Amino acid sequence: MDRSQNADWLAQVQEAALEPDLPIIDTHHHLWDRNGTYIQNRYLMDEIADDLSSGHNIVSTVFVECHAMYRADGPEAMRPVGEVEFVNGIAAMAASGAYGKPQVAKAIIGHADLQLGAGVRAVLEAEMAAAPERYRGIRYIGAWVEDPAVFTPNYVKGPGLYLDTKFREGFAELAPLGMIFEAAIRHPQLSDFHSLACAFPNTKMVLDHIGGVVGVGTYADRRDEIFQTWKADIAAVARDCPNVVVKLGALNMTYCGFGWEKRDLPPSSEELCEAYRPYYETVIELFGAERCMFESNFPVDKVSCSYGVLWNAFKRMTKDYASADRAALFHDTAARFYRI
DSSP: OOOTTOHHHHTTSOOOOSSTTSEEEEEEEOOEEOSSOSSOSEESHHHHHHHHTSSSEEEEEEEEOOSOSOOSSSOGGGTTHHHHHHHHHHHHHHHTTTTOSOEEEEEEEEOOOGGGGGGHHHHHHHHHHHSTTTEEEEEEEOOOOSOTTSOOOTTOOSSOGGGOHHHHHHHTTTGGGTOEEEEEOOGGGHHHHHHHHHHOTTSOEEEGGGGOOOOSGGGTTOHHHHHHHHHHHHHHHHHHOTTEEEEEOOTTSGGGOOOGGGSSSOOOHHHHHHHHHHHHHHHHHHHOGGGEEEOOOBTGGGGTSOHHHHHHHHHHHTTTSOHHHHHIIIIIHHHHHTTO
16 A cells, blocks of 8 residues: 555544643654655655644654755765755744744754765864754764665665774764764664764764664564564663663654554554554663653654654553653653753
8 A cells, every 4th residue: 555645544543642741852853855755755844843733742853864955066075064054944934933832953963974084074064054053963874784675775885884994083073073973773783883882982872763673574573583682782782882872763664564554544552552662661771761762753654653643652651650751751861962
């Protein structure tokens, strides 16, 4: 069934927002206007404002790079500055109050090519200048699996990126500028991420999407086995890398293998809660709530459920947690980490 523009499918399951007053920072979403994406071609101010109006108390959001609106000309290395300029404009629209209360893109995570080595500093400084009040750092995707069934961005050329000497030379430029590094990987690369985080203990780092647990292709029908491998690897990060926080989310993506997008009806928040609970509770136990934060990963996760249903699932999962831990997971960890 085609889910490329799935509003009618998602509308079949509607839920009122649970605990509508609970303050939330959505720590991970994208903005773009492009053709051929598998979920939603256009996700700009109107589209995100529509999702944010689901009844949950989203006070602010964090934009994370997605190779959108790069400059069409000029030095290749500087082209990602265009994305930061674009998102800063969207953030200014949100700050006007004309689109509702949520402060969209209150913090911005851009992209810069760390394989430039020390030369990346000029790009980082240009991005800082493009959004001086909102720019917080970069994401560099290292996700790579040698299996065509597992989505791998076409600009990720092979394994071992985070171990590369030139990449690490560029990485060394982040901490002196106070920049955050975000990593998107697949779970087989958790050991590479662990090595990077240990090598740069003074760099604030985020592990996106709980480490990218794969469940399709050669990884299908191995969920229990993979869970144990993933748990051991992520436990090492929690133990050895106090500079790392983890985003709880993005298990809705098709490569995770839960298959919601194949159903006639999208999942309810109860179903999502029960399916994902082992992963999120494991991470929260290992890292503590003060090093974890929930994310929507919209519009990518929209392939499986609506925005309101997703946040209801997170609330159901944590309903028995201490109030301070819930505040950290939904708001306070992000506010501290991203300086919101």
